Structure formats: structure tokens, C-alpha cells
Amino acid sequence: MPENHEAVEMTSIDLQGVPAVVPVGARLLNSQWKYVDTTSNQRRDVAAIIVVFGDNWLTKLFAEAWSDLPARLASLAIRPPAANDLSLRSNLDPLQFAKRMPTGALSFPMWGHLVELTRSGLRVDVQVVPVEWTSADALEKVTEIDDRHLPELLSSPPHRELDWLFNELHLARLSDLCGEVVSPADATAVLAGLWLLHGDADASHRQSQSIEDEGRHRCGNFWHAIMHRQEPDYGNSKYWFRRVGQHPIFPELARRAAELIAADGSDSTRRWGNKLGLPSGWDPFAFVDWCESALAESDRSQVRLIRRI
Numbered sequence: 665m666p667e668n669h670e671a672v673e674m675t676s677i678d679l680q681g682v683p684a685v686v687p688v689g690a691r692l693l694n695s696q697w698k699y700v701d702t703t704s705n706q707r708r709d710v711a712a713i714i715v716v717f718g719d720n721w722l723t724k725l726f727a728e729a730w731s732d733l734p735a736r737l738a739s740l741a742i743r744p745p746a747a748n749d750l751s752l753r754s755n756l757d758p759l760q761f762a763k764r765m766p767t768g769a770l771s772f773p774m775w776g777h778l779v780e781l782t783r784s785g786l787r788v789d790v791q792v793v794p795v796e797w798t799s800a801d802a803l804e805k806v807t808e809i810d811d812r813h814l815p816e817l818l819s820s821p822p823h824r825e826l827d828w829l830f831n832e833l834h835l836a837r838l839s840d841l842c843g844e845v846v847s848p849a850d851a852t853a854v855l856a857g858l859w860l861l862h863g864d865a866d867a868s869h870r871q872s873q874s875i876e877d878e879g880r881h882r883c884g885n886f887w888h889a890i891m892h893r894q895e896p897d898y899g900n901s902k903y904w905f906r907r908v909g910q911h912p913i914f915p916e917l918a919r920r921a922a923e924l925i926a927a928d929g930s931d932s933t934r935r936w937g938n939k940l941g942l943p944s945g946w947d948p949f950a951f952v953d954w955c956e957s958a959l960a961e962s963d964r965s966q967v968r969l970i971r972r973i
Contacts, residue, residue: 689802711786746809768828853883914946
């Protein structure tokens with residue numbers, strides 16, 4: 665059996681007669697799980713319930729994606745956090761369902777299940793349960809697994825273990841990802857972003873080049889700029905950011921970057937925060953410079969922080 669790259673060990677517990685699961689090395693509050701259990705029992709319209717534990721960057725991003733995006737797009741965009749539990753409704757045969765999971769997804773079974781659920785048009789309910797980590801080793805393992813899949817600062821050949829996901833992207837229709845397609849250019853930019861997020865720079869480049877300067881916010885130019893930053897071709901990246909202009913994602917990037925930099929607390933990251941114009945603004949050209957500097961200095965802590973941003 666291939667290694668499960670996405671999961672941490674879970675254990676079953678009993679909370680005053682309510683069966684529950686919890687990551688090994690973490691403590692679950694009764695009230696939290698009872699809320700999930702009650703809510704889940706009331707949601708008879710869903711085929712599966714995925715519970716993600718903790719409150720790190722990936723847990724928050726995963727929950728936001730499933731709240732704000734079409735389900736098919738959410739399933740392809742964000743892999744589940746390492747600490748998770750998936751329950752299928754009783755009318756779904758787990759063995760038959762597992763057989764329909766994308767071929768090659770055995771290294772990422774939970775992710776594969778979510779992709780299959782949404783491809784089948786079935787509804788998934790996402791619940792977030794904060795936990796108190798009682799084991800530093802367990803928390804470190806969760807952090808290591810979740811950070812492993814952050815976008816790289818330098819592009820590399822696509823990971824073959826994600827071939828199953830790339831096949832899903834090849835087969836995906838824009839209407840499946842975006843609902844009603846009002847702007848083909850903006851919908852194509854979604855594909856460009858997905859390819860780049862999962863490490864296929866060439867596929868992303870083909871999509872972004874096909875929609876240069878098109879779309880409501882020139883999102884093709886945005887992904888084009890990031891692709892060249894990862895290449896790395898920093899001058900070309902800045903050229904495409906100039907063609908992006910002001911993008912509506914910049915204030916959100918500034919907010920999240922300010923939070924991460926404040927949590928880091930080092931003098932060097934604060935200096936870069938000032939160069940970026942935080943917290944009131946976002947300078948994409950300064951961010952390109954920061955990426956270049958961190959890689960040139962082989963500063964692993966800076967690289968990790970930048971990847972999270």
C-alpha cells in the first residue's frame with residue numbers, strides 16, 4: 665500500500681456516549697464535538713462530512729475554500745489538512761465508493777475521496793474543530809505534513825504522485841469549476857491558477873498566455889507573473905505584474921502577510937513587511953525582491969514564511 669502522504673494518526677474516543685475521533689496527541693472539548701455531531705445529524709442533504717482539526721493556515725484556507733467556492737473547484741484546489749476525518753452517509757457503500765476514487769490517488773486517499781464526491785455531484789459538509797495539542801511531536805508532524813504542500817518558490821517538474829489530479833484538471837469543464845461562465849477569460853484564469861498551484865508551470869503558462877490582458881482583473885497576467893517569479897525570471901515577473909496593475913486580491917494578501925509577519929516577529933521579516941507596504945498596501949514588486957533575496961541567501965525560515973504567504 666502506498667504511503668498516505670496526507671494523514672496523521674487518529675484515535676477513537678467516547679464523549680459521554682457520543683463516539684468521536686481525535687488526532688493522537690490532541691485534546692478535544694466535549695462541547696465542540698457534540699456541536700459537530702448534532703449539526704451532522706441534522707444535515708441529511710449531504711453525502712459525506714469531513715472534519716478538520718486545528719486552526720493552522722491550511723485548516724482555515726480549506727474551510728474558506730469550501731465555504732466560498734463551488735464544491736468541484738474547492739476539491740481540486742485545496743488538499744485536506746493532515747488532521748482530518750471523513751464520514752460517508754450510510755447509503756454509500758465505502759468499498760464501492762473507494763473503487764470509484766481517481767486512479768493513482770491512493771497516496772492521498774482523503775483528497776481523492778473528496779474529488780470523487782464532487783465529481784459525482786454529491787454534497788460534502790465541512791466542519792472545523794479546534795483542538796488543544798498535548799504533544800509537541802504530534803503538532804510538529806501535523807505542521808510538517810501541511811507545510812510540505814505549500815507552493816514552491818522555484819518551479820520544478822510536476823510531481824508524478826499528482827498525475828491523478830492533473831488528469832482531473834484535464835477533464836474538468838470550466839462550468840464545473842466556476843458554475844455559469846460569464847467570462848471565459850476569467851474561467852480560464854482559474855485553470856491557470858490550479859495548474860500553477862499544483863506545480864505544473866508549463867500547463868499554467870499555456871492557459872495564462874491564452875488570455876493576456878483579458879478578463880475583469882487580468883488574472884491571466886497575475887498567474888503569468890507568478891509563474892515567471894517561480895522560474896525564476898524576476899524581471900519578467902515584474903513586467904507581468906505591471907500589466908496586472910492593481911488587483912483586488914492585494915488587500916487580502918496584505919492582511920494575511922501582516923498577520924504572518926507579526927507572528928514571526930523577526931527584524932528581517934518586519935523590514936520586508938515595511939517594503940511590502942503592510943498593513944495598508946501590497947507591493948508585488950517588493951514581494952518578488954523578497955523571494956529573490958530569501959533564495960539567494962538560502963534562508964530557510966524566510967522561504968517557509970514566504971511560501972505560506
